[in-house]
Amino acid sequence: xxxxxxxxxxxxxxxxxxxxxxxxxxxxxxxxxxxxxxxxxxxxxxxxxxxxxxxxxxxxxxxxxxxxxxxxxxxxxxxxxxxxxxxxxxxxxxxxxxxxxxxxxxxxxxxxxxxxxxxxxxxxxxxxxxxxxxxxxxxxxxxxxxxxxxxxxxxxxxxxxxxxxxxxxxxxxxxxxxxxxxxxxxxxxxxxxxxxxxxxxxxxxxxxxxxxxxxxxxxxxxxxxxxxxxxxxxxxxxxxxxxxxxxxxxxxxxxxxxxxxxxxxxxxxxxxxxxxxxxxxxxxxxxxxxxxxxxxxxxxxxxxxxxxxxxxxxxxxxxxxxxxxxxxxxxxxxxxxxxxxxxxxxxxxxxxxxxxxxxxxxxxxxxxxxxxxx
Amino acid sequence: xxxxxxxxxxxxxxxxxxxxxxxxxxxxxxxxxxxxxxxxxxxxxxxxxxxxxxxxxxxxxxxxxxxxxxxxxxxxxxxxxxxxxxxxxxxxxxxxxxxxxxxxxxxxxxxxxxxxxxxxxxxxxxxxxxxxxxxxxxxxxxxxxxxxxxxxxxxxxxxxxxxxxxxxxxxxxxxxxxxxxxxxxxxxxxxxxxxxxxxxxxxxxxxxxxxxxxxxxxxxxxxxxxxxxxxxxxxxxxxxxxxxxxxxxxxxxxxxxxxxxxxxxxxxxxxxxxxxxxxxxxxxxxxxxxxxxxxxxxxxxxxxxxxxxxxxxxxxxxxxxxxxxxxxxxxxxxxxxxxxxxxxxxxxxxxxxxxxxxxxxxxxxxxxxxxxxxxxxxxxxxxxxxxxxxxxxxxxx
Numbered sequence: 001x002x003x004x005x006x007x008x009x010x011x012x013x014x015x016x017x018x019x020x021x022x023x024x025x026x027x028x029x030x031x032x033x034x035x036x037x038x039x040x041x042x043x044x045x046x047x048x049x050x051x052x053x054x055x056x057x058x059x060x061x062x063x064x065x066x067x068x069x070x071x072x073x074x075x076x077x078x079x080x081x082x083x084x085x086x087x088x089x090x091x092x093x094x095x096x097x098x099x100x101x102x103x104x105x106x107x108x109x110x111x112x113x114x115x116x117x118x119x120x121x122x123x124x125x126x127x128x129x130x131x132x133x134x135x136x137x138x139x140x141x142x143x144x145x146x147x148x149x150x151x152x153x154x155x156x157x158x159x160x161x162x163x164x165x166x167x168x169x170x171x172x173x174x175x176x177x178x179x180x181x182x183x184x185x186x187x188x189x190x191x192x193x194x195x196x197x198x199x200x201x202x203x204x205x206x207x208x209x210x211x212x213x214x215x216x217x218x219x220x221x222x223x224x225x226x227x228x229x230x231x232x233x234x235x236x237x238x239x240x241x242x243x244x245x246x247x248x249x250x251x252x253x254x255x256x257x258x259x260x261x262x263x264x265x266x267x268x269x270x271x272x273x274x275x276x277x278x279x280x281x282x283x284x285x286x287x288x289x290x291x292x293x294x295x296x297x298x299x300x301x302x303x304x305x306x307x308x309x310x311x312x313x314x315x316x317x318x319x320x321x322x323x324x325x326x327x328x329x330x331x332x333x334x335x336x337x338x339x340x341x342x343x344x345x346x347x348x349x350x351x352x353x354x355x356x357x358x359x360x361x362x363x364x365x366x367x368x369x370x371x372x373x374x
Numbered sequence: 375x376x377x378x379x380x381x382x383x384x385x386x387x388x389x390x391x392x393x394x395x396x397x398x399x400x401x402x403x404x405x406x407x408x409x410x411x412x413x414x415x416x417x418x419x420x421x422x423x424x425x426x427x428x429x430x431x432x433x434x435x436x437x438x439x440x441x442x443x444x445x446x447x448x449x450x451x452x453x454x455x456x457x458x459x460x461x462x463x464x465x466x467x468x469x470x471x472x473x474x475x476x477x478x479x480x481x482x483x484x485x486x487x488x489x490x491x492x493x494x495x496x497x498x499x500x501x502x503x504x505x506x507x508x509x510x511x512x513x514x515x516x517x518x519x520x521x522x523x524x525x526x527x528x529x530x531x532x533x534x535x536x537x538x539x540x541x542x543x544x545x546x547x548x549x550x551x552x553x554x555x556x557x558x559x560x561x562x563x564x565x566x567x568x569x570x571x572x573x574x575x576x577x578x579x580x581x582x583x584x585x586x587x588x589x590x591x592x593x594x595x596x597x598x599x600x601x602x603x604x605x606x607x608x609x610x611x612x613x614x615x616x617x618x619x620x621x622x623x624x625x626x627x628x629x630x631x632x633x634x635x636x637x638x639x640x641x642x643x644x645x646x647x648x649x650x651x652x653x654x655x656x657x658x659x660x661x662x663x664x665x666x667x668x669x670x671x672x673x674x675x676x677x678x679x680x681x682x683x684x685x686x687x688x689x690x691x692x693x694x695x696x697x698x699x700x701x702x703x704x705x706x707x708x709x710x711x712x713x714x715x716x717x718x719x720x721x722x723x724x725x726x727x728x729x730x731x732x733x734x735x736x737x738x739x740x741x742x743x744x745x746x747x748x749x750x751x752x753x754x755x756x757x758x759x760x761x762x763x764x765x766x767x768x769x770x771x
Contacts, residue, residue: 044548045468076469078428084530086467096661097540099524099533118428139761140754171751203612210613271430279436 015039017046017089024055025072027065031056032089032104047075048086053104054112054358062362070361073122079114080121080272109350113268116357120265121272123360127367129284130291133162142248143169147223148177149184150191152240154287155255160247174229175246176220176327178238181315182303182338184218190263190300194290195283197270201263201301201347209310214318221321231326239331246330258290259298261356264348266293292366296356301347303338311338377481378455380577381474383545384464386535387498388488388559389569391592394419394459400584407582408454412445419445419460427470429462432616446477456481457577463545464535471544483553485546486576489538490559492651493678497641499532501600505628507619509607511688516647538676539661551666558671562679572670593629596638599698601690603628606702622709631705632698639685648681 015038022039023030032052055074058066079086088094090101145167146153156177157167179187185205192198199207208215217223224234237243244252258266266289273282303311319333360366382390397404397411404411413419421438422445424431449456464487466474475483490498500515510518510528518529533540538556546554555576560568574580595603603623610623643651659673734740750756 043472045472047469048467078467078470080428081430082531083527084524085465085534086469095540095543097537097543099530100522137761139758141757142754143751143757171748206612207615271435272428274430274436275425275428275438278439282436 013038014041014046014092017092018042020089021047021052021075024052024059025068025075027059027062027071029056029060032091046089048079049089049102049104050079050084050087050107050111050115051075051077052089053107054115056104057112058358058361061358066362074115074119074361077115077118077122079111080118080268081114083114084111109354113265113350113354113357116354116361117265117268118272119361120357121269121276123364123367124269124273124285124289125276127288129281130288132158132284134166135162135164137166138164141165141169142246143172144247145172145174145227145229146177146247147174147227148217148220148237149179149187150217151187151257152177152179152243152255154191156243156247156252159253160249163249165248171233173246174224174227174234175243176224176229176234176236177240177243178220178236178331178336179240180338181218181318181336182308182311184336185215185303185311186301187257188215188217190258193263193267193270194258194286195270196279196286197267197274197282200267201260202304205303205307209307212310212314214314220318221325221327224325224327229327231328234327235330236322236327236333237330238333238335242330257300258293259296260301260348261296261298261352262293263301264353265356265360266290268353292369294356294359294363294366296352298349298352304347308338377453377479379449379478379481379483380455380457380486381463381478381483381545382457382459382486382488382577383466384461384487384535384541385489385495385538386461386464387495387502387592388461388490388557389573390459390461390488392570392588393488393573395589396584396586397457397459399589400582403582403584404457404579409578410448410452410454410456411459412448412452412456419458420462422458423460423462423466426474427462427466429465432620442474443477446474446479449481450477450479455578459486462535464541465531466544468544468547475548483549485542485549485554486557487538487542487545487555488557488559488573489676491561491676491678492536492655493643493648494559494562495536496643496647496651498594499536501595501641503528504600504604504607505595505624507607507611507616507623509604509611511604512641512686513688520647520650539658542662542665542667546667552668554665554667556662556667556669556671556673558669558673558675560671561675576670593633594640595628595632596635597641597685597687598638598690598694599628599632599635600641601687602695602698602702603632604687605695622706626705626709627702631701635698635701638698641687642682642684644684644686645681648678648684652678 016035018041019037019039020028020030020032020035021042023035023037032049051074055071058070058074085099087099087107088101090103092101094101141164146157160166178184185208189198189201189204192204198204213219214222216226220236224236235246237246244250266286269289270282270286273285277285315336315338319336322329322333322336382393384390395416398413398416401411401413417434418441421434421441423429423442424435424438425440426442429435445458449458463474496516496519497512499519500510500512503510503515508528515528518526519532521529524530524533535541542554542556557572557576560572570586606623606627610619614623642648655677659676662669662673662676735744747760750760
């Protein structure tokens, strides 16, 4: 590699770039390649091609000019993480050093997501955590500790606390919520994305497969032991319709499983939120996002075919461990067995994630409307 | 006294760990001489850099919340000279540079960049990648960084923190050239104190009674040791999480064990890569000379050493990997034994605590109370009664 010679093209002066910035700030949607207007610079540093292209797509999705303050936030947002830094625009006098100029229209969804996740993380931090409803603890409540499927237990815990039935108390029943192991793994990763974040789904699954271990919340027997559960005071629940009875209520709300795109976006946002608020404050913010993130109809993540054999073997081992421990089972232990492959996203699709992210930037109702319980 | 900020933004692998360690340990001496190095922990400026650049970093970033703003505030409030130093600032984008410089207030900013020739930097950066969980081969690493597209994560990072003219353009564009100081690293074989003298002169530390003992360095590895570590990474990167990798592999294995094998062959560049690196370096030297920066040392230092014998780390024979592998196993066993001792001690403490608790529960009165409580807890009415009783006794849990 050698230093690049400046190679100005006809009409390729920086004024054209500043003109495009002004065009985008006022709601324009013209691609860079088709742009020819000029304007005086308003800032010394030009935003990167990623920021500019993201704003263009936001404008295109919005259909009307977005507020200038929002446009400026998008242009000033860094691309999170250790990937490419801000990229120069193709067609300007090429700098001798630094990253190669790019055509913004050809920037991958992955790169645009790095910027969008910062904008959304800042929105979430500004929004703050939703208040968690609580009620006075009913003295006659059943004492319980919930472990197992995090999607179910997190939602149930909040619901029960709001109705005066918080976890804990003396001699609680340890209620371990099980599910087919492929679902349990997918739910655990998904919920991690809405707490502290996680590595990507495929990497996370590979981490546990290569270790031949189960994550803490998936390993029901270990979860019970860590809570000090003794056999008469333990229930392993595989039939979710009978879970309410185990925690002393008639019914629990249905739990929605976030789609692969929602979980992946949350994962990326969580990484940025970790740089914006203290670690202890992150789960409440991410849980707020979980309640408010718009539905898209994309299927949740699922275990890819290459991992199913390991998942099946792990499920069989977990069933044996529960049997040997002698814990009472509410339902059928066979329900821990992964089901035949169903409609599920083997991994998140970057374009779907980007569409969701842009939709959330454009339409702020997820921030402004009252939360719904999920 | 006028306010000055010396902003040291890179490059990695240029003796920065040693400089930052000296500054950190001598904060009180520096303050007595009106120099502020604001750091409540050794990596305070690293955290500030993560915060400024929104860089997640294996979980450490959660300790960086607000770190840049706190650092900048201390600098703004200091009436004399302040020093800010971390090598990953080199990666900042123009927008981040603008924000950083604006947040330092009206101080006279001096930019410092320490730079070493590419011939030595390229192998050092590959080693650094390997010490940070990567298992990319040396050959592929070289192909990656020589790819002009710089599309990969490794390639884009490498040039962002090593391309000296670009870093100086990003950070120094708004500063007069005499406020931009390029500290070159002396060539191989130079007096070990020469680099410190150059740093000392640049940062105005000459004649200060500083403790210069080397407590924290980032030692390099030999060819077989790096090859071994890379092979280990192939096995463990996907199954050892970063918080475990750092103490076990990077510290115990790389820094405390493998780096001690100082007699091993050092890594260099193959003839073709060497020629390419020197040609590129010559271009940089010409550009830097034209820009008129203050150079501490000599720009010729950036050309790098002449070609020497090259040992390829991608084809180290198994018998050369064996000695460092045995050292690694020994070190990990010793570490495992140490951790077992810690675990044993904790179990012992737990056992003693339980014994004390059980002893306290042996009284007949306690047994009767316990029986009453467990009976009551078996029914909703009993639980309500107990709850009311505890409220009366202010013992609600």
